[in-house]
Every structure is written in C-alpha cells, then in structure tokens.
Amino acid sequence: QKEVEQDPGPLSVPEGAIVSLNCTYSNSAFQYFMWYRQYSRKGPELLMYTYSSGNKEDGRFTAQVDKSSKYISLFIRDSQPSDSATYLCAMSASTGNQFYFGTGTSLTVIP
Amino acid sequence: EAQVTQNPRYLITVTGKKLTVTCSQNMNHEYMSWYRQDPGLGLRQIYYSMNVEVTDKGDVPEGYKVSRKEKRNFPLILESPSPNQTSLYFCASSPGLVINEQFFGPGTRLTVL
Numbered sequence: 001q002k003e004v005e006q007d008p009g010p011l012s013v014p015e016g017a018i019v020s021l022n023c024t025y026s027n028s029a030f031q032y033f034m035w036y037r038q039y040s041r042k043g044p045e046l047l048m049y050t051y052s053s054g055n056k057e058d059g060r061f062t063a064q065v066d067k068s069s070k071y072i073s074l075f076i077r078d079s080q081p082s083d084s085a086t087y088l089c090a091m092s093a094s095t096g097n098q099f100y101f102g103t104g105t106s107l108t109v110i111p
Numbered sequence: 112e113a114q115v116t117q118n119p120r121y122l123i124t125v126t127g128k129k130l131t132v133t134c135s136q137n138m139n140h141e142y143m144s145w146y147r148q149d150p151g152l153g154l155r156q157i158y159y160s161m162n163v164e165v166t167d168k169g170d171v172p173e174g175y176k177v178s179r180k181e182k183r184n185f186p187l188i189l190e191s192p193s194p195n196q197t198s199l200y201f202c203a204s205s206p207g208l209v210i211n212e213q214f215f216g217p218g219t220r221l222t223v224l
Contacts, residue, residue, distance in 0.1 A: 032211045043201050043215030044154070088154065092211060098169055099144070099213070103153035
C-alpha cells in the first residue's frame with residue numbers, strides 16, 4: 001500500500017467553480033501536511049502548510065486535515081484559469097525528515 | 112535572488128556512463144533533498160540531507176549516491192546509469208529544523224539510452 005494516495009484526475013471545471021482536491025494516507029505518524037502546485041515544466045511550489053489537524057485558510061485556498069480519517073483536502077474558491085496546474089499533496093512525520101508525495105491531480109479551469 | 116539551481120537541465124547519456132547532477136542553494140538552508148518524478152508515480156524522494164556530512168536514504172535510493180560536503184551544494188551521482196533511471200529530477204532545499212517548506216529547483220530531465 002502506498003503511503004499517500006491521490007486521485008490523478010484529470011479534473012476540469014468552469015471558471016468560478018469551487019474545486020476540491022483530496023489525499024488519503026496510511027501512516028498515522030504524519031503530522032505535517034502540505035499542498036504544492038506545479039505548473040507544466042516547472043518545479044513544485046508550496047501553496048499551503050498545516051501542522052496536525054484543523055483548517056487553514058489563505059485567500060481563495062483552504063486546507064483541511066482530518067487525522068482521525070487520515071484524509072486531507074484542498075479547496076479552491078472562485079477558481080481561475082491561472083489555477084490550472086497539477087496539485088500535489090505531501091506529508092512528513094517531523095521537520096527535516098522524509099517527505100511523501102501524492103501522485104498529483106491535474107486541474108484545468110476553463111474560462 | 113533566493114533560488115535552487117540545478118545543472119544540467121537536460122541530459123541524454125548512455126548506460127553505464129557515470130554522471131553528476133549538481134544542485135546549489137543560496138538560502139543557507141539546512142535541509143536538501145533529491146526527488147525523481149515519473150508519470151503515475153509522482154515525486155519520490157531519493158536522498159535527503161539534514162546538514163553537512165549527514166545524508167539519509169529516501170524511498171528510492173538504489174543506483175544513486177549523494178554527498179554534502181558544503182551546506183549550499185548537494186550533488187546527485189549516478190555511478191552506472193541504467194534506462195530505468197530515465198526521469199525528471201528535482202532538487203529541493205528547506206530551512207529544515209523549524210520549517211517544512213521546500214523550495215524546488217527547475218528540474219533536470221535525464222534520458223539514459
């Protein structure tokens with residue numbers, strides 16, 4: 001079983017839609033949860049970073065962590081064509097340690 | 112400008128010919144790491160380093176070597192490349208002990224014939 005599972009999509013939505021991206025994981029030791037965005041032919045860049053359970057909001061982006069269900073989500077409100085990218089979830093058990101990434105979900109926002 | 116640089120960006124080589132991909136960061140980060148990205152498999156960690164002279168294996172270390180003699184550099188060495196190491200490679204760095212944010216380089220596309 002993979003440490004992190006993520007639906008690869010692709011996901012296609014109209015501009016302005018609410019997007020929900022999700023990952024599940026198996027290792028209960030994970031405490032740090034991250035979402036990265038990767039544009040074509042670029043390296044990933046950090047979008048959101050959460051420690052332990054709860055919600056975190058940053059502009060149009062909200063990250064949720066449910067450790068009891070081993071499930072994390074990223075919501076994008078009022079999606080824009082510039083949000084079209086691959087979104088990767090990542091997690092680790094402690095700082096400076098090994099990271100585990102999901103396979104990424106490809107998102108296209110249609111104008 | 113704060114950044115992670117990788118060289119070369121593109122490389123085509125043949126089986127068995129030793130190669131090194133360099134990685135350098137100018138942010139004084141403690142933590143550095145190498146990943147490979149393959150379709151359907153996502154990003155997988157090869158090696159990581161929490162500080163100078165400290166390296167640890169990630170998920171897929173077989174066939175790779177690394178060294179961390181200076182804080183800013185973390186080269187990835189393929190002693191005898193094979194076609195299954197054809198991939199897109201990313202180097203990343205992070206402040207490490209306090210913050211988990213990783214800054215990624217632009218990637219190196221390697222083809223082993």
